[in-house]
Amino acid sequence: MTTITLTFDNGPDPDVTPMVLRTLRRHGTQATFFVIGEKLRDRRRLSEHARGEGHWIGNHTYTHLVPLGQSREGGVALREIEQTDTLLGDLAHPRQFFRPFGNGGNLGSGLLNREALRYLQASGHTCILWNAVPEDWVYPESWVERALDLCFANEHSLLVLHDLPTGAMTHLDTFLHRAKDRGATFVQEFPGDCIILESGRIVRDIQPYLSD
Template sequence: MFDLTLSFDNGPEPEVTPLVLDTLRARGLLATFFVLGRKVAQPGGMELARRSHAEGHHIGNHTWNHATPLGEITEPGAAAAEIRRTQELIEPLAHPDRLFRPFGGGGNLDRRLLNPEALGTLLDDGFTCVLWNAVPRDWAEPEEWCERALDQCASQPWTLLVLHDLPTGAMAHLGRFLDLAAERGARFRQDFPPGCVPLRRGHLAHDMTGYVTAGATG
């Protein structure tokens, strides 16, 4: 038996997110969608975010562009804008805890995640920072990720899994993964393992030194 929290990053995508939503709904499962502001702003993006919210999924902030990890941004004001611009757009749908997930540049949990300006924005604006403890790299290996994800789930009591509702073909295998996980004893839940939430409602729950670029920006 193991606990499993599902999350989806980098959408919404009109050709993929509906499939993910249909797959989850068919199994009565709830997840969190960490959306990109620029995709929500595109035609049909807000409608998909609204549908996700209406079906009980949490909506979180995954920056506006997802182009450069915030810890690598040096331009004053740029990191704060990546966070606040998206939050302003999704605010009517956003979880009350103002969920934010930084861009790890391939699932990395290190100082690339945030710069001091980004951390200050999260603290000042009362955000909850949600990280992860399993990244099966579905975007890179859309045919092979399921077994890797199952192995990651089996290796720890509570997994916060990062998947991507992107047009790679990976989400065509989501239903198979979910059914196999259930067969292997998964207890699906929508909340997050405490160890993956170092910042909650603008208050530090864990030391974040390892996730923030040293020095100052701006």
């Protein structure tokens, strides 16, 4: 029996986010949208709409340019998280979800630096990683097969997709149908082993994700 949690990163996008919302509504499935602050600034309405439909909204940095652990300049990592927090305001889930930028889904030591970690702890964030990245942005026409393979290899998969204009999300409906046909259950809650901070408290070994 496989359980799948859906997340959509790097939006909101004026065309793709509404399409994803329509597909999720048809399937009665709730997800989390990890948004980029720079995009949220002028497109807050899209995220408000998502939250109104029961989806959770999380912080996915402000510019999404450099993994925070690779940032050497003081204050940069902090601003990347803080600016988006400010823009999110009451759109943020009470657990204050944050997902670091992994630059292609890499779960490595570049995800966070100490400055970012200190802020996330002090401000009570819940830091969410992932365990299934089908690279929908690289394979917009064939990611569904890859996603099914990845998801059914885990008991509980945390799937990373992107509400970006690559064409990939036109296949979201197919993915949901096929996963359900194979017996998958969709839940909004994240698998425990993908949570490294819960409301500011370190709940997993954080060292592998932290730069010096």
